[in-house]
Amino acid sequence: MAIYVTQLFNGLSVSSILLLIALGLAITFGLMNVINMAHGELIMIGAYATYVTQNMFKSALPASMFDYYYILAIPVSFAIAFLFGWLLELSLIRHLYGRPLDSLLATWGVGLALQQLARSIFGAPNVGVTSPSWLDGGLTIMEGVVLPYKRLFIIGLVIVCLLAMYFYIYRSRAGRNMRAVMQNRDMAACLGISTRRVDAVTFAIGSGIAGIAGCALTLIGPIGPSLGTYYIVDAFMVVVLGGVGKLVGTLFGALGIGMTNTLFEYWTNASLGKVLVFVCIVAFLQWRPKGFVAMRTRSLD
Amino acid sequence: MSKKPSVILQCEDITVSFDGFKAIQGMNLTLERGELRFLIGPNGAGKTTMLDVICGKTRATAGSVIYSSSDGVIDVTKKKEHQIAGLGIGRKFQAPSIFPTLTVFENLEIAMRQRRSVFATLFARLTAEDRERIEQQLVMIGLQDKASWRAGGLSHGEKQWLEIGIMLMQEPSVLLLDEPVAGMTDKETDKTGELLKEIAKMRTIVVVEHDMEFVRNFASKVTVMHEGKLLKEGTMDEIQSDDRVAEVYLGQRRNADASRSTA
Amino acid sequence: MMSQTWSRARIWALIGYAVAAAAMFAAPLYLSDFRLNLLAKFLAFAIVALGLDLIWGYTGILSLGHGVFFGLGGYAMAMHLKLQASGGRVPDFMDWSGLTSLPAFWKPFESLGFAFLAGLLIPGLLALILGYVTFRNRIRGVYFTILTQALVIITTTLLVGQQAYTGGTNGITGYSKIAGQSISSPDTKQMLYWVTAIFLVVAFVICRFLVKSRFGKVLRAIRDGENRVRFIGYNPALYQMTAFAISGVLAGLAGMLFVLHVGIISPSMLGIVPSIEMVLWVAIGGRGTLIGAVLGAVLMNGAKSEISAQYPDAWTFIMGGLFIVVVVFLPGGVTGLFQRLKFRKRSVSEHEQEAVRHPAV
Numbered sequence: 001m002a003i004y005v006t007q008l009f010n011g012l013s014v015s016s017i018l019l020l021i022a023l024g025l026a027i028t029f030g031l032m033n034v035i036n037m038a039h040g041e042l043i044m045i046g047a048y049a050t051y052v053t054q055n056m057f058k059s060a061l062p063a064s065m066f067d068y069y070y071i072l073a074i075p076v077s078f079a080i081a082f083l084f085g086w087l088l089e090l091s092l093i094r095h096l097y098g099r100p101l102d103s104l105l106a107t108w109g110v111g112l113a114l115q116q117l118a119r120s121i122f123g124a125p126n127v128g129v130t131s132p133s134w135l136d137g138g139l140t141i142m143e144g145v146v147l148p149y150k151r152l153f154i155i156g157l158v159i160v161c162l163l164a165m166y167f168y169i170y171r172s173r174a175g176r177n178m179r180a181v182m183q184n185r186d187m188a189a190c191l192g193i194s195t196r197r198v199d200a201v202t203f204a205i206g207s208g209i210a211g212i213a214g215c216a217l218t219l220i221g222p223i224g225p226s227l228g229t230y231y232i233v234d235a236f237m238v239v240v241l242g243g244v245g246k247l248v249g250t251l252f253g254a255l256g257i258g259m260t261n262t263l264f265e266y267w268t269n270a271s272l273g274k275v276l277v278f279v280c281i282v283a284f285l286q287w288r289p290k291g292f293v294a295m296r297t298r299s300l301d
Numbered sequence: 302m303s304k305k306p307s308v309i310l311q312c313e314d315i316t317v318s319f320d321g322f323k324a325i326q327g328m329n330l331t332l333e334r335g336e337l338r339f340l341i342g343p344n345g346a347g348k349t350t351m352l353d354v355i356c357g358k359t360r361a362t363a364g365s366v367i368y369s370s371s372d373g374v375i376d377v378t379k380k381k382e383h384q385i386a387g388l389g390i391g392r393k394f395q396a397p398s399i400f401p402t403l404t405v406f407e408n409l410e411i412a413m414r415q416r417r418s419v420f421a422t423l424f425a426r427l428t429a430e431d432r433e434r435i436e437q438q439l440v441m442i443g444l445q446d447k448a449s450w451r452a453g454g455l456s457h458g459e460k461q462w463l464e465i466g467i468m469l470m471q472e473p474s475v476l477l478l479d480e481p482v483a484g485m486t487d488k489e490t491d492k493t494g495e496l497l498k499e500i501a502k503m504r505t506i507v508v509v510e511h512d513m514e515f516v517r518n519f520a521s522k523v524t525v526m527h528e529g530k531l532l533k534e535g536t537m538d539e540i541q542s543d544d545r546v547a548e549v550y551l552g553q554r555r556n557a558d559a560s561r562s563t564a
Numbered sequence: 565m566m567s568q569t570w571s572r573a574r575i576w577a578l579i580g581y582a583v584a585a586a587a588m589f590a591a592p593l594y595l596s597d598f599r600l601n602l603l604a605k606f607l608a609f610a611i612v613a614l615g616l617d618l619i620w621g622y623t624g625i626l627s628l629g630h631g632v633f634f635g636l637g638g639y640a641m642a643m644h645l646k647l648q649a650s651g652g653r654v655p656d657f658m659d660w661s662g663l664t665s666l667p668a669f670w671k672p673f674e675s676l677g678f679a680f681l682a683g684l685l686i687p688g689l690l691a692l693i694l695g696y697v698t699f700r701n702r703i704r705g706v707y708f709t710i711l712t713q714a715l716v717i718i719t720t721t722l723l724v725g726q727q728a729y730t731g732g733t734n735g736i737t738g739y740s741k742i743a744g745q746s747i748s749s750p751d752t753k754q755m756l757y758w759v760t761a762i763f764l765v766v767a768f769v770i771c772r773f774l775v776k777s778r779f780g781k782v783l784r785a786i787r788d789g790e791n792r793v794r795f796i797g798y799n800p801a802l803y804q805m806t807a808f809a810i811s812g813v814l815a816g817l818a819g820m821l822f823v824l825h826v827g828i829i830s831p832s833m834l835g836i837v838p839s840i841e842m843v844l845w846v847a848i849g850g851r852g853t854l855i856g857a858v859l860g861a862v863l864m865n866g867a868k869s870e871i872s873a874q875y876p877d878a879w880t881f882i883m884g885g886l887f888i889v890v891v892v893f894l895p896g897g898v899t900g901l902f903q904r905l906k907f908r909k910r911s912v913s914e915h916e917q918e919a920v921r922h923p924a925v
Contacts, residue, residue, distance in 0.1 A: 035706050095892050100706040101626045102891045105847065108840060109887025116880040229836070233717050236710040271725025274718045282697050282711070289701040356795060386797035394795075400788040403781060411781050412796045419806045422778040471796055 002144035007266050008259075013151045015258025016158040017220075020213040021231050022238035022250050023165060024206025030244035031182045031202050034096055034103035038088065038111035039235070040228020042207045044118060045084055046077035046214025047223040051122075051129050053077075067132040070215075074157075077215035078208040085207020089200045097199075111228070118225035126224035135219065150219040157216055161209060166247060168205075178202055182245065234261075241281055243291025252292045257281070308369065309334040309505050310355070310390075310475055315364035317350055317529075324350045325529040327364075332475070337501040339516050340509045341540075342526035343549060348509045349395065351526070352477045355507075356392040357382040370474060387417065391473035395480045397460035399467065401453025405444055408452050408463060409435045412470040435470070442466040442496070458489035465496065476506045482515055494518055525549070588761050592754045601825055604757040606865045608821035611767045613845045613861035614854060615814030620843065621851030622775055623807045624787030625704065628839050629694075629712030632719045633687035633812040635834030637819030639723075639730070640683035642829045643673040645739035645747070656738065661728035670729075676743060683820040684813050691812030695805035702801075704790070716839050720831040735830025742824065753825075760821045764858070767814055771854050774810070783807055844883065847890045850897030860897065 025039055050073040057069035088110065096103035135153055138146040169175040180188040181198045189195050213231075217223065234257060242253025260280055265273035288294070312330040316323065325347040332338060340348045353359035355366055357380060365376045370388050377385050386392070400408050413431060415421065439445040442462040447455065452463060461481060468476060481497070482490045494515065500506065501519075510516050516523065516537060523540050525532040527549045533540055540546055588607070592600055612634055619625050646655045647670070653659075654666055672678045694715065698708050723730045730736070745752045774780050785793050786800045793800050823829050832838075842861075849860020872879040894901060 029706070035709075092888065092892065101709065102895070104626070104706060104709060105840075105843065106888045106891040109884040109891075111884075112887070113881055113884035116877060116884070120877065233710070233713050233836070237714055240707050240710050269725065271718075271721045274721050278714055278718045281714075285703055285707075286697060286701055289703050289707075358791075358795075381799075382791075382794040383797050383799045386795050392795050394792075398789055398792045400785045400792065402788055403784055407781050408785075411778060411785055411798075417798050419779060419802050422782055423774070425778040467796060 002142060005142070005145050007262055009145075009147055009151070011259040011262035013155060013258075014262055015255045016155045017213065017216065018231070018234055018238050018258050019251060019254035020158050020161060020209060020216065021235040022242070022254055023161070023247075024209045025235055026239045026242065026244055026250040028203050028206045029100070029239060031178065032093070032199055033098050033100050034093055035100050035107070035236075036088075036093070036203075036206075037104055037108040037232065038114060039107075039207075039210050040232035041111040041114040041118075042081045042084060042210035043214040043217065043228040043231065044115070044223070044225060046081045046211030047129075047218050047227055048118060048122060048214075049073065049077040049080045049211065050215045050218045051127055051223065054129055066130075067134055070132045070135075073218075074212060074215050077211040079211075081211025081214070082204045082208035085210075086200060086204040088207070089203040093203060094196070094199065115225045115229075122225070124225065126222035128222045129218035131219050154216045154219060157212070161212060162247070162251070165209075169247065174198075174201065237281060239291075241284060241291055243288075243293040246293045249291060249293035256284075307333050310369075311367040312351070312355065313365050313367065315351070315354055315366070316362045317347070317354060317359060318362050323529055325354070325361075328526070328529065328531055330524065330531075332505055332507065335503075335505055337497075337506045337519060337521040338508070339519070339521065339523045340507060340526065341511070341513075341516065341523060342532070345528075346526040347529040348526055349479055350529075352392065352479055352507065352509060354378070355385075355475075356390055356477055357385040358392075368475070383417070386471065386473075389472075389474040390477065391468040391471050391475070392477045393464050393468050393479060393481060395483060397457065397464050399452045399455075399460050399463050401451065403452055404448065405439070405450050405452050405455070405463060406435060406448040409438055409466055409470050412467040414470065414472045438466050438470055441469070441499070443492070458485050458493075461485065461489075461493070462496070465493075465500075469500065474505060476500070476504055478506065478508045480509055480511060482510070482512055490515060585765065588764075589758070591761075592757060597750050597753060600757055601753060602866075602869060603862075604753075604760050604825045605822060606862045607757075607760045607764050608818045608825065609842070609845065609865055610858040610861040611764055611818035611821070612815045612842050613849070613857040614767050614771050615811035615818075616842055617846050617851060617854060617857035618771055618774065618783075618814075619807050619811040621846060621853070621857065622780065622787065623783045623804060624790075625804060625808065626709045626843065627712045627808070627811070628709055628836070628843065629715045630811070630815045630842050631834035631836075631839030632712075632716055633691060633815035634819040634822070634838075634842075635719065635723075635829065635831075636687045636690065637683040637816030638823045638829035638833070639736065639819075640673065640679050640686065640816070641820040641823040642736040642739075643670060644676055644679035645742065645823065646736050647674050648742070649738055649740040655731075655736075657731045657734065657736070658728055663728050667729055680820065683816050685816075687816030687819075688809045688813040692805055692809040695801075695808040699801040699804040699808075702790075704804075713836065713839075716834070716836050720835050723831040731830070733831060735828055735833070737828035737830075739827055747824070747827070756821075756824050760825070763817060763821060767817070768854060768858065771814075774807075775854065779803070779806075841883070844887060844890075846897075848886060848897050850899030850901075852896075853899045856897050856899035859899070863898075 021039070021043060024042075025036065028034060028036055050070075053073040053076050054069050057066050088107075092106060092110065093103065096106060131150060135149045138148040139152065140146050167175075169178065177188070177193045178198050180191070180193060181195050185195055188198075214223075214227070217227065238250060238253035238257055240253070241256055242249035242251070257277065260277050261273060264276045267273070268276065285291075308331055310330075310332040312328065315325050315328045315330075317325040328347065328351060330351065340351065342348050350359060354361045355377070357377065361378050364378070366378050368375050368377050368388065368390065372388065375388065377388065377390065380388070400411075403411070410427065410431070413434065415425065436445065436448075439448055442465060444455075444459060444463060444466070447459070452460065455463060465478075465481065478497075482493050485493060490512070497506070497508070498519070520536070522534065523537055524534045525540060525546050532549060533543050533546050535543075591603055595603060612630055616627065616630055619627055650656070654663060658666070673682070694711070698704070698711060703711070723735075724733050726732075739747050741747055742752065742756075745755075775783070782793065782798055782803055786803055790800050819829070845860040845864045846857045847860070848864055849858065850856025868879060871882065890897060896903065
């Protein structure tokens with residue numbers, strides 16, 4: 001029993017991280033039909049932003065203040081990744097709208113360069129980020145089941161981000177414009193919505209969330225220049241499985257992949273588990289080729 | 302020899318719903334062999350969706366499309382798109398959809414009636430007969446001088462003709478044309494009308510059209526759709542003197558005017 | 565019109581091909597053993613590039629999973645070579661993992677013929693299966709691309725995880741003989757070079773036949789508009805599956821030849837990065853032209869081995885930059901650039917410009 005609860009919790013924890021990463025991907029893909037392979041590197045940027053914040057606290061502030069660095073690191077990671085995303089959209093992505101395969105290749109090139117840049121600045125080896133002491137330890141919910149505070153914190157962080165996104169997309173004016181552009185770009189433009197602006201802002205927000213994901217990942221383990229590459233393919237699978245156009249699809253995809261991954265790996269082993277998850281995803285797509293939620297269009301291609 | 306049945310296509314009680322919205326509700330449409338039929342109606346009447354159902358692009362929620370081909374009588378709603386095309390139902394879409402990076406000649410070559418398996422196309426050779434056939438088609442659609450052009454470089458009207466040519470190369474029994482003169486200049490429209498009259502001598506054709514002037518040029522049966530249903534069927538004169546048709550077309554305008562004045 | 569194309573452009577093209585082929589086959593005369601071995605490796609890469617071009621350049625389907633097909637071919641050959649080197653005993657890495665007898669699926673690889681066939685058919689079959697479960701359900705575009713990338717991840721984790729059967733992270737290395745000859749002797753190396761060159765020519769001729777046939781025209785039509793192809797009566801899924809399977813077979817062939825020249829295969833050689841690098845070769849050379857794929861593979865790898873030897877860090881930046889430049893500004897690659905220059909020199913007629921404006925998608 002205890003072992004199952006632990007596995008379930010692990011699955012939830014993995015899902016929550018995947019969700020945070022896939023959120024930005026799903027939105028930009030649904031909105032602009034571009035695939036951003038440099039998304040993983042935006043995670044990496046967020047993680048290094050946290051690392052730098054930590055170092056600045058260490059060197060500039062008294063030790064008693066150190067534990068609070070993480071509170072500041074979250075918005076800092078968001079802001080820096082947001083900025084990178086904005087620049088990326090301005091300089092490259094907007095030339096690639098509606099060309100998903102080309103955008104995939106070009107942004108992969110960007111990702112490669114960013115990784116190398118990180119290697120030049122921070123060095124190739126992984127660096128550790130000291131978690132704040134108030135996240136040490138865990139919550140004992142039953143005999144033999146301890147839920148680490150770090151993981152609980154990440155789940156909480158993801159829920160906050162998800163709710164914020166929900167309110168942004170479905171309750172704010174900017175979000176309404178975004179949905180309008182997503183559903184019918186030409187019509188939205190005719191109604192006076194600046195589609196350029198919507199694209200840029202949305203892309204930057206998606207990037208900012210990737211930054212938060214990077215910040216969260218520093219709690220789990222050491223970080224390095226290729227941090228993003230471990231998560232990016234799984235995050236894309238979340239988008240494929242969940243479909244585009246609705247938050248609930250991404251939520252479903254993240255839970256689906258995170259849970260099955262954890263359970264299969266527990267039942268078999270890490271490598272066989274991955275194979276089984278892949279088989280399950282392909283099987284699911286036989287039933288719903290466009291993923292869990294699918295947008296209907298009338299155009300031919 | 303048995304006499305061919307006179308009905309070639311019979312759509313019975315077609316219903317299509319998209320996420321609860323009923324685009325077509327219990328529509329019936331019967332086509333005689335060799336007929337030229339116009340399908341008209343206000344926007345959103347379900348005309349294009351009706352063509353989509355016949356050619357397999359959209360699955361009907363209910364109803365059947367009975368097609369009497371040389372291979373027997375078949376309900377094509379059970380078939381896939383390429384099978385339906387193979388059975389002899391050709392479709393021309395509203396926006397010209399040709400293959401832009403292939404030459405005009407190649408566009409017609411792959412459309413030509415032939416075996417369509419991977420194996421057959423691997424070893425297919427262009428015989429003198431094929432070449433003649435394609436050149437005839439090029440003359441018919443007026444593109445004989447542009448055979449080696451990439452299709453993407455043609456003008457809008459030329460693309461429309463090329464697409465008609467692509468469809469004719471398949472030698473279909475039934476042709477479904479969606480607004481073939483949309484976006485054409487007057488001259489191009491006239492030329493397309495000629496082309497259509499030429500084609501109509503040999504085949505069964507359904508044309509979705511908005512241009513009433515264009516429809517009036519043909520003395521053929523017209524089907525009016527409204528809100529996914531059959532409203533009226535008859536000659537153009539009958540249609541024009543029908544009160545309900547007038548209301549659908551004019552009443553809509555009146556409502557639109559009313560809403561504009563209150564806004 | 566036809567005779568005119570024969571007279572000028574075609575004759576020049578034929579002369580170009582003949583010179584290139586002569587230069588390729590005569591390479592052992594003017595290259596050192598080391599450089600010959602490098603070139604042999606690049607020619608093997610050119611074979612993958614041809615296959616990738618067939619599916620991406622001509623059919624419009626981007627596969628980021630060709631490393632897997634390449635790797636499966638490589639592993640098939642490596643298993644044979646390892647058994648040859650082990651001389652009837654259990655291969656060393658199995659011994660280290662505690663396996664005492666040869667696993668059953670290894671046994672047939674004693675035969676070179678079997679290994680060769682397996683190296684072609686297993687990748688082909690895997691491509692066919694993946695194609696069947698995706699194209700049939702119209703899973704395409706980026707969805708397909710992401711699935712191929714996931715395939716790479718699970719293949720590499722599987723290879724690493726099943727260390728006793730696959731050699732794990734280190735892969736399979738330490739060969740001695742091929743067909744009774746020492747694999748490292750200069751004579752064998754030269755022979756293997758020629759074998760690779762011949763296979764490249766054969767692959768090129770096959771691909772050329774494919775793209776010039778009506779089948780090839782249907783592939784291009786699918787690239788232009790898959791649904792439209794459906795409505796003129798073709799089943800695109802069958803065409804896509806065929807092209808993808810052929811592409812997989814070519815990658816498998818390349819993998820086998822690669823192992824013969826390099827002497828090792830390991831999971832890192834078929835991972836995400838090598839798979840996407842293969843795409844870059846085709847993109848740089850010019851997708852949608854066969855000669856572009858070959859040139860791209862050879863030139864890019866030549867540049868890589870020169871530059872990365874001296875400035876390893878710079879190479880990553882160059883590769884990233886090339887990706888961006890070629891995709892955004894030069895979708896036709898180097899061959900596309902040449903075509904554009906050629907057209908500009910002549911009086912540019914409208915449809916020729918259009919040809920440039922519609923490069924492979």
